[in-house]
Amino acid sequence: MMFDTIIRNGAVVLRDGTVPLDLGIRDGKITCLAGRLDPAQAAEVIDADGQYVLPGMVDAHMHISEPGRTEWEGYLSGTRAMAAGGTTTFVEMPLNTIPATTDLASLQIKLDAARGQCHVDYAPMGGLVPWNLADLEPLSAAGVAAFKCFVATCGSGKPGDFMNVDDYELYRGMQVLARTGDLLVIHCENAALTDKLGRDARAAGKTRVSDYVASRPVFTEVEAVQRVLLIARETGCRVHIAHNSCPEAVDAIHRAIADGVDASVESCPHYFLLCTEELDAIGPRAKCSPPIRDRANQERMWDALRAERIHIIGSDHSPCTPDLKASPNAFDAWGGLSACQNSVDAMFDAAVLQRGIDPSLLMRLLATRPAERFRLGQKGEIAIGKDADVVLLDPTRPYTLRAEDLYYKNRFSAYEGRRIGCRITRTLLRGRTVFRLDSGIVGEPAGQLLRPGE
Numbered sequence: 001m002m003f004d005t006i007i008r009n010g011a012v013v014l015r016d017g018t019v020p021l022d023l024g025i026r027d028g029k030i031t032c033l034a035g036r037l038d039p040a041q042a043a044e045v046i047d048a049d050g051q052y053v054l055p056g057m058v059d060a061h062m063h064i065s066e067p068g069r070t071e072w073e074g075y076l077s078g079t080r081a082m083a084a085g086g087t088t089t090f091v092e093m094p095l096n097t098i099p100a101t102t103d104l105a106s107l108q109i110k111l112d113a114a115r116g117q118c119h120v121d122y123a124p125m126g127g128l129v130p131w132n133l134a135d136l137e138p139l140s141a142a143g144v145a146a147f148k149c150f151v152a153t154c155g156s157g158k159p160g161d162f163m164n165v166d167d168y169e170l171y172r173g174m175q176v177l178a179r180t181g182d183l184l185v186i187h188c189e190n191a192a193l194t195d196k197l198g199r200d201a202r203a204a205g206k207t208r209v210s211d212y213v214a215s216r217p218v219f220t221e222v223e224a225v226q227r228v229l230l231i232a233r234e235t236g237c238r239v240h241i242a243h244n245s246c247p248e249a250v251d252a253i254h255r256a257i258a259d260g261v262d263a264s265v266e267s268c269p270h271y272f273l274l275c276t277e278e279l280d281a282i283g284p285r286a287k288c289s290p291p292i293r294d295r296a297n298q299e300r301m302w303d304a305l306r307a308e309r310i311h312i313i314g315s316d317h318s319p320c321t322p323d324l325k326a327s328p329n330a331f332d333a334w335g336g337l338s339a340c341q342n343s344v345d346a347m348f349d350a351a352v353l354q355r356g357i358d359p360s361l362l363m364r365l366l367a368t369r370p371a372e373r374f375r376l377g378q379k380g381e382i383a384i385g386k387d388a389d390v391v392l393l394d395p396t397r398p399y400t401l402r403a404e405d406l407y408y409k410n411r412f413s414a415y416e417g418r419r420i421g422c423r424i425t426r427t428l429l430r431g432r433t434v435f436r437l438d439s440g441i442v443g444e445p446a447g448q449l450l451r452p453g454e
């Protein structure tokens, strides 16, 4: 047999265009792309007639809170949700677990927890916190995909939990990472302003989700982005600005890039799919930071996406138990969306089906660019020699998202009740089917730990 699997008759979304092609897969790699392949040449033939054939999403922004807060999300449930949602690789944030991933010992704890439990491939990040300057080089040598820090306030204060850095700690950390060459992912919001504006709102009894949004105005995000970029320029550290919510922040990053800073722009599906005007109806499950902004902001974010001024779209799946989203006071609720299962279908619907955006452009943001930025060279693209991480999406199969469709440990989402105009019917990881719409998750967890740069 020439191939293990052939995927026939699909509309294959390549880096620069969508082409009717057959795909030949052997030993987990894409080995052939051709107009027509003879089905007799493969052990398994998958008919993708009428469907798009997409590269699996490379989700650069995922929180799995195992161990320590495993009741929020575990590797098994989280990676099932990703497989069902068309994500085949994730880069994992170093926080929400106890302990946070800030030294070699805590990295080992994460690797031990993940082993044998992941249905998709994974690459952990290390954290930069106020006390771990000496741990950055060992973590870099251990092969973490990147580092992450917060300049906004974060952490519970519990022993072992994550914590934000101040400007001095950021500067020192960036000096080290400039030497090692690692990428630093940064959550940018002005800590003093957002903390104290939030305190004022609470004191005034303004506790709806829209009040929470108003307590974190655009300029508090932009100020932090600009400050961080200034320190990046000073130190030469490569930076990736996480979850940009507004065009002003995107513009600030592009000005820094023009000025020679090695920086990249991330945003998330919820900034394109939701807006402040609907948040009080959805409630605290749509609370996140930076917050979801108004409809006019959202339209300008779509303009930035069309112009490819957004480089990467990551889910920022930051799940929790339902009780943490139950408080009527939005300030008390957990900040973060359960979202990783619907990055591909909801964005494909909104971008390609509703707005006529080129599917290749969308998949560059969801797959190709994150693979490149996080040095996952075998991922992120349908091309000869790449891993056969492939998603079949049916654009004629709308559905309404229900809680029972979700694979999260806690089955809720801000998108419940949303009509999504297309559906993922199959996901392959390195050539093997890991999800089928008609039968659910397929096979035992076969996800592998990725070593960036290899």
Ligand SMILES: NC(=O)NC(NC(N)=O)C(=O)[O-]
Residues within 6 Å of the ligand: 063, 095, 096, 154, 187, 243, 287, 288, 289, 290, 316, 318, 335, 336, 337
């Ligand atoms: N601790 C978190 O998971 N935080 C996350 N939460 C959001 N975005 O609301 C994040 O990435 O900042």
Ligand SMILES: [Zn+2]
Residues within 6 Å of the ligand: 187, 242, 243, 289
């Ligand atoms: Zn963040």
Ligand SMILES: [Zn+2]
Residues within 6 Å of the ligand: 061, 063, 093, 316, 317, 318
């Ligand atoms: Zn996050």
